[in-house]
Amino acid sequence: MTRLQRTRTRFGRWGSGSTFALLVAVDLGLFWAMQAGDTWVPFSGYVLVAVLAGLFLAPRVLAFVDALVLVTAALTLVDRGASAPYYGAYTVLVIVMVIMFWVAASRARLGVQGNLGETMLVDLRDRLRTQGELPAMPEGWGAELSVLSAYGDSFSGDFLVTSKTDQILELALVDVSGKGIAAGTRSLLLSGAFGGLLGSLPHEQFLAAANSYLLRQHWDEGFASAAHAWINLASGEYSLASAGHPPAVRFSAGSGRWKVLEGDEGPVLGVTDEVGFPRVRGTLQRGDALLLYTDGVIEVRNRDLRDGIDRMLGTAEQMIGRGFEGMAAKMCAAARAGETDDRAAVLVWRR
Incomplete structure (x- = not known):
């Protein structure tokens, strides 16, 4: 097996390294912006990160990203005040994560990730x-x-x-x-x-x-x-x-x-x-x-x-x-x- 093939196998197993790094950076950026008091940054940004992670990452690395998002979202919820709207948004975030993890696991059973599953079916x-x-x-x-x-x-x-x-x-x-x-x-x-x-x-x-x-x-x-x-x-x-x-x-x-x-x-x-x-x-x-x-x-x-x-x-x-x-x-x-x-x-x- 060539080095390129080993690299593709590793990324196929853990998900795209660049996508993983980008999503982690976006999540931390959202967290720091909200901690700094930037009210223009929406809490729903965490949901977007969860959806993208579910679409493009393998299940094992997706679990890490989801855990990071849940922690940063929880800290943001505490910082902004545990009001009913934020509790509702956090609940939606958890539901979205469960759905996207199920989608990622289904693709993993086929040995594909990201949009490769749809490409294969087409x-x-x-x-x-x-x-x-x-x-x-x-x-x-x-x-x-x-x-x-x-x-x-x-x-x-x-x-x-x-x-x-x-x-x-x-x-x-x-x-x-x-x-x-x-x-x-x-x-x-x-x-x-x-x-x-x-x-x-x-x-x-x-x-x-x-x-x-x-x-x-x-x-x-x-x-x-x-x-x-x-x-x-x-x-x-x-x-x-x-x-x-x-x-x-x-x-x-x-x-x-x-x-x-x-x-x-x-x-x-x-x-x-x-x-x-x-x-x-x-x-x-x-x-x-x-x-x-x-x-x-x-x-x-x-x-x-x-x-x-x-x-x-x-x-x-x-x-x-x-x-x-x-x-x-x-x-x-x-x-x-x-x-x-x-x-x-x-x-x-x-x-």
């Missing part, structure tokens, strides 16, 4: 979104993805992973148990793992491999549903398989109708081993489209999923006259579940 969110970006489609093809998380959270239990090699496109739309932030960490882990599997083994084996991976995690809520699509962009041939996921839907330009691609499906991932995932095959002609979606798009409380599918198809029928662009986003936005559930839809069409 980076993880962006990585999850990047992994689900659709690749550039060749001439004659189009694709669109829409993912909306429950209650507008940054993380979603629904995600997409893709792989495109030569003229082969593979898509896996996954719905992790739970919703929003609660499922976000598992979504991130699974998106990385499934993204590594996708395209690296024969497409018929993808769901079986994903199922084995989930079983090895031994999560209490480790199950997930998934729809996997393999599309040959040269011929239009496709192959679909489902693991406890709502059935895919195909639009046929010849009939001008949407059709649910019924077929046998495997169980959800992460529940049982040695299971099969039957596949549905067909060919997309010019003007045809293939739609994959999660249950948040069709699920309605106290109603059968078939009713939700019929409603979704009715919405799609109304939109088809305007083309496929924007359709996935409109379907997610029009879902009856609204913001109470994660929603995702991916649409691939042949021009």
